[in-house]
Amino acid sequence: MKRTMLTCAISIGLLLGANAQNKSIDFKHEGTFSDRLAEAGKSKKLIFLDAYTSWCVPCKVLAKEVFTVDSIADFFNANFINVHYDMEKGEGLELKKRYESDITAYPTLLFINDKGEIVHKIVGAPSAKNFMELSRPALNPALSLKGLAQKFEAGDRSVSTVTAYFKTLGNSNDAEKSKAVATTYFDALPTTDLKKGDVWALMSKYLFNTESKSFKYVLGHRTELNKAHGEEQVNTYILNVLGREVGGLSLAYYGRKPVDAEKEEWLIKTLGTIHNDKAATEVLKMKLISSRNKGDWDTFNKVMVEMITSAKPISYVGAKASMLLNFTRKFTASAPEDHLKDGVSWVDLLLKTDVTPPVAVDLLYFKKAILSKQGKADDVQSVDKQIVFQQKLKTEAEQRGESFPMSIKGFL
Missing domain, CATH: 3.40.30.10 (Glutaredoxin)
Known part of the structure; x- marks a missing residue:
């Protein structure tokens, strides 16, 4: 297992x-x-x-x-x-x-x-x-997971019961059941209720189903919902839902479920209707996921270079490094020999920017793994010296009272 x-x-x-x-x-x-x-x-x-x-x-x-x-x-x-x-x-x-x-x-x-x-x-x-x-x-049969499920199935749609049920499902880590219950509940409400603050707050926290009637209504009526809740709130909710779908693509390409080409095209199109950095980042993730897992290393390299050298959508250098390392897991094992050099170029490009010592160390270890795979012993020794130097800088900075944010690690 x-x-x-x-x-x-x-x-x-x-x-x-x-x-x-x-x-x-x-x-x-x-x-x-x-x-x-x-x-x-x-x-x-x-x-x-x-x-x-x-x-x-x-x-x-x-x-x-x-x-x-x-x-x-x-x-x-x-x-x-x-x-x-x-x-x-x-x-x-x-x-x-x-x-x-x-x-x-x-x-x-x-x-x-x-x-x-x-x-x-x-x-x-x-x-x-x-x-x-x-x-x-x-x-308490009225508050247990089994009891709340029975009340809900019997038609109890009171806010108190539904809220308690959602929370209990969350604590039980049952994503599929949560999705089904949320879809059933919100799709049964009049669409006008989605303009109400309490309903919107509940939906934006628990409904993550692109196929639900309620979510489709949100996509088609953003102008009026923006007036009710604010454009930023509406876009944040939409992106949270779409972001989960983007993450799901990685599982598909890993063979855990079928690749849905139609869904992929729809995601790119829908994300394109939201003009902010987070939406652009999700599109970038999709390109990296798709090209990496399809073995299209030329496209993967092109997108990675664009991400590293562009000021947008990811402007924070540490986040770019995390994105690079996140999408290059098992790179030395899966990438063909003639593309291993690409990984070295990505690291060198990022190291020219204002990276903190901890980020530099992570990048250098990645570079070292590639050079080791290529059998370049002299270059590996050179990287080892750089790692020692960056670790020394980190220690000195910490002694001066400086602190470093944790790396943003993903799961794609």
């Missing part, structure tokens, strides 16, 4: 505060999961299942810093039957298969009834405070 498909998720929040105390959640180890289901039926308690792996760092921190807080231990030991399984060993393998559609990232925390049904779900490693806030709804 590829770990790229099952990432250590920290989607809910940072692991903050919460020092370990004297108690801990009492996880049962004897017996099987079927035994726990039988116990749940007799005790009328839910099962709390901590699905983890041995390599997941957030899982370990959660176990050490959150499960050992006295108040959390008391609450879970009193209200749940607690179990945890390594999803890559023993019975964990069977449970991973049983809840395959629900365990797609680690840690995944499931609250299960005696029928084996998931009542509530949390994905990620929340702080102790957030962990309690996110877990308590499992005991």
Whole structure:
């Protein structure tokens, strides 16, 4: 199983505060999961299942810093039957298969009834405070993931129910379900409601479906929506939706889903109707994605050079370096020999600009990898000296009290 498909998720929040105390959640180890289901039926308690792996760092921190807080231990030991399984060993393998559609990232925390049904779900490693806030709804049928789903399917479209459902789906990391629920909800509203501030705020936060009636309405009625919400807000929402589609193209070209040429053409055309730097950047990403993954290295080189040398759409040098490094992952392995020199040229072009030492170091390591692949030992030694020099500059700057922003890393 590829770990790229099952990432250590920290989607809910940072692991903050919460020092370990004297108690801990009492996880049962004897017996099987079927035994726990039988116990749940007799005790009328839910099962709390901590699905983890041995390599997941957030899982370990959660176990050490959150499960050992006295108040959390008391609450879970009193209200749940607690179990945890390594999803890559023993019975964990069977449970991973049983809840395959629900365990797609680690840690995944499931609250299960005696029928084996998931009542509530949390994905990620929340702080102790957030962990309690996110877990308590499992005991309340009106607020649990299962309960909110039942209310929504039964026709409850109140703002309070819908908002709670969206948030809970977000905490459960179920993007597809969130997309379906948001489409159902907003497409059922009168289009005039999209001019209302509260509806717009909710939609711009949760509806990301280019095929939905509501999004198509936004594209076709930007003038009136600009008057209601402001052009910047409307464009930001549209670009957020389109940006997700652009990111999806990378998965397509990697072979994880079919390439939709018609969608690609539509994206370029639609992005072209928004005249700002962010829209231009998304178009640039599309060109890099398409040419890289189709093996069109001539076009890839041309677009990369244009990006590096142009003042727009990406004017910040550090962002250009991140864009370069982001789109050249595995470059030395995938690019043909006669195009490896292109990578060296990109680095040299950027190094002529006002790059900070940390950015320069990242670029130089990329250049070193290319030169190593080409077998240019003398040039590699020269780059090593440059790396040492830039690292020295970084240390000296930090000693003077200067700080450097973190690199902007993407996932394309």
